[in-house]
Amino acid sequence: xxxxxxxxxxxxxxxxxxxxxxxxxxxxxxxxxxxxxxxxxxxxxxxxxxxxxxxxxxxxxxxxxxxxxxxxxxxxxxxxxxxxxxxxxxxxxxxxxxxxxxxxxxxxxxxxxxxxxxxxxxxxxxxxxxxxxxxxxxxxxxxxxxxxxxxxxxxxxxxxxxxxxxxxxxxxxxxxxxxxxxxxxxxxxxxxxxxxxxxxxxxxxxxxxxxxxxxxxxxxxxxxxxxxxxxxxxxxxxxxxxxxxxxxxxxxxxxxxxxxxxxxxxxxxxxxxxxxxxxxxxxxxxxxxxxxxxxxx
Numbered sequence: 001x002x003x004x005x006x007x008x009x010x011x012x013x014x015x016x017x018x019x020x021x022x023x024x025x026x027x028x029x030x031x032x033x034x035x036x037x038x039x040x041x042x043x044x045x046x047x048x049x050x051x052x053x054x055x056x057x058x059x060x061x062x063x064x065x066x067x068x069x070x071x072x073x074x075x076x077x078x079x080x081x082x083x084x085x086x087x088x089x090x091x092x093x094x095x096x097x098x099x100x101x102x103x104x105x106x107x108x109x110x111x112x113x114x115x116x117x118x119x120x121x122x123x124x125x126x127x128x129x130x131x132x133x134x135x136x137x138x139x140x141x142x143x144x145x146x147x148x149x150x151x152x153x154x155x156x157x158x159x160x161x162x163x164x165x166x167x168x169x170x171x172x173x174x175x176x177x178x179x180x181x182x183x184x185x186x187x188x189x190x191x192x193x194x195x196x197x198x199x200x201x202x203x204x205x206x207x208x209x210x211x212x213x214x215x216x217x218x219x220x221x222x223x224x225x226x227x228x229x230x231x232x233x234x235x236x237x238x239x240x241x242x243x244x245x246x247x248x249x250x251x252x253x254x255x256x257x258x259x260x261x262x263x264x265x266x267x268x269x270x271x272x273x274x275x276x277x278x279x280x281x282x283x284x285x286x287x288x289x290x291x292x293x294x295x296x297x
Contacts, residue, residue, distance in 0.1 A: 002229040003222065003259040004193065004267035005033035006148055006171055009236040010110050012042040012076070015089040018240025023099050025244060029251045031261035035096050035236075036148040036171075039086040039135045040108035043077030077111065086135040093139050102263035104146035108132040114151035117158060118283065118294075125157040133165060146264055148172060148233075152195070152293040154281070159189025169193050169268040174286055175296025177228045178271055179279040182297075191273045192281075193264055194296050195233045197221055200243055202288030211242070215249035222257060229259075229267070 007022060009015050019035060026033050076082040086093070097103045107113040108131040117125055136144045147162055149172035159181055162170050167190045173181075175194030180187065197218060203209045209217055222230055234240075239247040254261060280297035 001225040001257075001259050002262050002267055002270065003225075003254055004229065004231045004262050004264050005031060006193075006195065006231055006233045006264055007033050007035045007236055007239075008106055008148065008150070008233055009035060009037045010106070010150070011038065011044055011237055012083045012085050012088065013072070014236035014240065015085050015092055018236030018238075019092055019096055021244060022234075022236060022240040022247075023096055023101060025248060025251070026101070026261075027099065029248070029255070029261070031251055032100075032102070032263040032266055033261075034102040034104055034146060034148075034171075034264040036104045036106035036146070037085070037093055037136075038106045038108075038110045038150065039093075039132055039139070041077070041082040041084055043082040043109055043111045045075045045078035045080070045082075046111045086139055090139045097140060102146070102265040103140065103144075104148060104264070105132045105136055105144045106148055107150040108135070110150045113149070114153050117149070117153050117155055118292075120155065120157070122157040122160075125155060126161050129158065129161045129165070146170065146268075148264075149294070151291075152286075154294045156183040156186070156188055156281075159183060159281075162190050163188060169264060171195065171231065171233075171264055173281060173294045173296050175279070177226060177277070177296075178268075179277050179296055180273060182278055182280045184280075187278065191268060191271065191276065192296070193231055193268060196226075196230045197232045198286075198288060199233050199235070200238055200246065201235070202286065206288055211246050214243075215246045215253060218250055219253040219257070222254065222259070225257075225259070228271070231264070231267070 145168045147170045154172040169191045171193045173194040181189045282297040283292040284295045
């Protein structure tokens with residue numbers, strides 16, 4: 001039974017502090033993972049625009065955003081200039097790869113992508129992806145082979161770019177199993193490896209779940225493994241910070257349940273895209289998260 005770990009790295013602080021902590025923790029438990037990097041400017045402060053989005057204020061209150069991200073991060077792009085993550089943290093990105101972990105692209109500008117890509121033009125979308133791909137190759141010396149969209153926000157334009165760029169897989173969606181993506185009946189994009197489990201920040205604060213009990217809640221969902229396993233998304237800022245102990249409980253629990261903990265790259269290598277179900281990519285809600293996300297239809 002395989003369970004793929006996808007690490008979304010959203011911020012400068014998450015890259016500098018959370019990534020090394022997570023890498024050490026994963027090494028300790030012999031777990032593979034894919035680290036997907038936001039590789040351009042950190043403009044986290046501009047996410048204040050989401051205050052009018054249904055459910056956003058509630059999520060902020062539940063998950064202690066200030067505590068996890070820090071005041072400086074919440075001012076980047078507004079009162080403070082946003083640091084260029086790919087330039088300032090290039091050594092950490094390469095050290096993560098050299099430690100044996102899979103690396104891929106999360107986005108260029110996290111807030112910009114998450115807030116606008118779903119309705120953006122092909123030209124805008126392709127420019128964001130070109131910037132990210134160029135910077136990734138500058139940092140690592142080779143092209144990226146995998147992509148996981150910020151905030152599970154994507155579009156047919158992004159899918160077509162991924163296909164042209166030769167990505168082996170993408171993890172842009174939420175769903176139940178790997179699939180071949182369709183957009184209004186048109187096959188576009190590479191194999192999708194959707195996140196199949198809720199994230200910590202979607203669970204904590206709901207139904208009495210706390211940081212002390214969240215691992216047991218996730219383990220209850222993985223007790224019976226589906227045929228093609230699971231994909232779990234964690235965040236460098238959360239599981240690489242104050243939720244590290246809860247995440248370690250999860251790693252131990254998954255080992256007890258018999259899972260092999262792998263990267264998205266290794267997970268994809270065990271799949272034959274031709275045998276996967278073809279599914280529409282649609283937009284809808286996910287419990288515990290504000291706004292709409294790209295879903296496996």
